[in-house]
Amino acid sequence: MLNIQENIILASQTSFRIGGPAKFFVEVNNVPELEEALKYAEDNNLTYFILGGGSNLLVSDKGFDGLVIKIRMNEIKVDKGTNIVEAQAGVPLARIVNSSIAESMTGMEWAVGIPGTIGGAIRGNAGAFMGETGDAIESVKFLDTEDGQIKEFSKEECKFSYRDSIFKQKGTMIVVSARIKLAPGNKEESMEKIKAILPKRIALQTPGTTNAGSYFVNPVTEKEELIKEFETEKNVKSKGGKVPAGWLMEKADLKGKTIGGAMVSKDNVAYFLNTGSATAEDVVMLSSFVKQQVRDKFGVQLQEEVEYMGF
Ligand SMILES: Cc1cc2nc3c(=O)[nH]c(=O)nc-3n(C[C@H](O)[C@H](O)[C@H](O)COP(=O)(O)OP(=O)(O)OC[C@H]3O[C@@H](n4cnc5c(N)ncnc54)[C@H](O)[C@@H]3O)c2cc1C
Numbered sequence: 001m002l003n004i005q006e007n008i009i010l011a012s013q014t015s016f017r018i019g020g021p022a023k024f025f026v027e028v029n030n031v032p033e034l035e036e037a038l039k040y041a042e043d044n045n046l047t048y049f050i051l052g053g054g055s056n057l058l059v060s061d062k063g064f065d066g067l068v069i070k071i072r073m074n075e076i077k078v079d080k081g082t083n084i085v086e087a088q089a090g091v092p093l094a095r096i097v098n099s100s101i102a103e104s105m106t107g108m109e110w111a112v113g114i115p116g117t118i119g120g121a122i123r124g125n126a127g128a129f130m131g132e133t134g135d136a137i138e139s140v141k142f143l144d145t146e147d148g149q150i151k152e153f154s155k156e157e158c159k160f161s162y163r164d165s166i167f168k169q170k171g172t173m174i175v176v177s178a179r180i181k182l183a184p185g186n187k188e189e190s191m192e193k194i195k196a197i198l199p200k201r202i203a204l205q206t207p208g209t210t211n212a213g214s215y216f217v218n219p220v221t222e223k224e225e226l227i228k229e230f231e232t233e234k235n236v237k238s239k240g241g242k243v244p245a246g247w248l249m250e251k252a253d254l255k256g257k258t259i260g261g262a263m264v265s266k267d268n269v270a271y272f273l274n275t276g277s278a279t280a281e282d283v284v285m286l287s288s289f290v291k292q293q294v295r296d297k298f299g300v301q302l303q304e305e306v307e308y309m310g311f
Pocket residue numbers: 015049050051052053054055056057071089113114115116117118119120121122123124125126127128167173174175176205211212213214307
C-alpha cells in the first residue's frame with residue numbers, strides 16, 4: 001500500500017536545499033510500487049516527476065503541482081565470479097563504488113564522492129576524472145511509461161554520450177536497475193586510485209557548501225581561437241571542441257558573482273552555491289546573467305546540466 005503524502009517540502013530532498021512543496025509525494029521501494037504510483041498519477045490526472053538523490057536538481061520556489069516519485073529501490077548484488085554488480089535504480093553511486101572495491105573489482109573508482117543514485121547517474125551519464133557511468137554499463141532495465149512494460153537496453157541502445165543518454169532524450173523511460181560490468185582488481189590498487197582522486201574532489205566540491213555540482217555542461221564551440229586559447233592556457237587538448245564552462249565563466253569575471261542568496265563559487269567557478277537563503281528565482285536569475293555574459297563575451301551559449309522541476 002502506497003503512502004502518498006501531501007505538501008512535502010522538496011528543499012530537503014535536494015543537495016541545493018532549495019524548493020517549495022510537492023503537492024503529492026511518494027517513496028517507492030520496488031517495481032510494483034512504482035507501477036502503482038504511476039497509476040495513481042494517471043487516475044488522478046497528475047503530472048509526475050522521478051526523484052533520485054536530488055543532487056542535480058533545481059526545484060522551483062512554488063514547488064511541484066503533481067506527484068513526486070522518490071526512487072528508493074535499493075537492492076544491490078555483487079557477483080565476484082562474473083564481476084557484475086546488479087543495482088536497483090535507487091542505490092547510491094557511493095555504495096556501488098564501495099561494494100565493488102570490497103569485492104576486489106575495479107572500474108568505478110572515478111565516481112568516488114559523486115552524490116546521487118545510479119538511476120540519476122545513468123540518465124545523465126554522470127562522469128568525472130576520465131570515467132563515465134556508461135563506460136561500465138552492460139545493460140539497463142527500465143519501465144517504458146508509453147506502454148507500461150519493463151524492458152532492457154544493451155549499453156549501445158542506451159546511447160550514452162557526454163552527460164546524455166536515451167533516458168534523458170526520451171524522458172518517458174524510468175530506470176529500474178542496471179548491470180555494471182567491472183574487471184577483476186585489487187583492493188589496494190583501488191584505494192590508491194581513490195586516494196589520488198579524493199583531494200581533487202574535495203577541491204572541486206568545497207565541502208560544507210550546498211550546491212548541485214556543475215551548473216552547466218561544458219559547451220562545444222567551433223571558435224578555433226577560443227579552443228586554442230584554452231589549450232595553451234591549460235596545457236590540455238580540447239575534446240571535440242569542448243571547453244569547460246567554468247573556464248569561460250572565470251574569464252568572464254563571474255567568480256563570486258552573487259544574486260540574492262545564489263553565488264558563483266569562488267573555489268570552483270563551475271558550481272553555483274546556495275549561500276544559505278537562495279531561492280530558485282535567485283539561481284535562475286544568476287544562470288541567465290552568466291549565460292548572457294558568456295554569450296556576449298565569447299559567443300558561446302551555455303546549457304544547464306542541472307535539471308529543473310516545477311518551472
Ligand atoms: C557536490 C556535487 C558534486 C557533483 N559531481 C558530479 C560529477 O563529478 N560528475 C557528474 O556527472 N555529476 C556530478 N554531480 C551531479 C549529480 O550528482 C549527478 O548528476 C547524479 O548522477 C544525479 O543523480 P541523482 O540520483 O541525484 O538524480 P536527481 O538529481 O534526483 O535527478 C536528476 C535527473 O535524473 C532523473 N532521474 C533520477 N532517477 C531516475 C531514474 N531512476 N530513471 C529516470 N530518470 C531518473 C530525474 O527525473 C532528473 O531529471 C554532482 C553533484 C553535487 C551536489
